[in-house]
Amino acid sequence: MGKIPQSHIYALKITEVLQLLFDEESEYAIDKTELIEGENNLTDFFHALANVAPTNVYNKLVNDDKNQLEFNHIANQLCFQYSKKSDEDKE
Numbered sequence: 001m002g003k004i005p006q007s008h009i010y011a012l013k014i015t016e017v018l019q020l021l022f023d024e025e026s027e028y029a030i031d032k033t034e035l036i037e038g039e040n041n042l043t044d045f046f047h048a049l050a051n052v053a054p055t056n057v058y059n060k061l062v063n064d065d066k067n068q069l070e071f072n073h074i075a076n077q078l079c080f081q082y083s084k085k086s087d088e089d090k091e
Helices: 006-022 032-037 041-062 068-090
Strands: none
Touching: 032 041, 041 068
16 A cells, blocks of 8 residues: 555545534534525535635635636646546556
8 A cells, every 4th residue: 555645634634624614512613404404505615615715725825816716727727637647646
């Protein structure tokens, strides 16, 4: 078994922190029932998780001002880059 890629380690850490959103004891708790029962709440949550928050983090880290569509382009490039890398690792 090979070394765990750094991207997977980051993903595990991010996921662990995101779990706090669904821990009722956490100050950051989000009511799961509210997410599912609200008309657009689940859509709003995933938009925030997949688009708004990553764009904000990126802009703060690299001191840039990308909008969500511009950041989405960067994210798509990363998906392609990492899928290519994964294919190369299999060879």
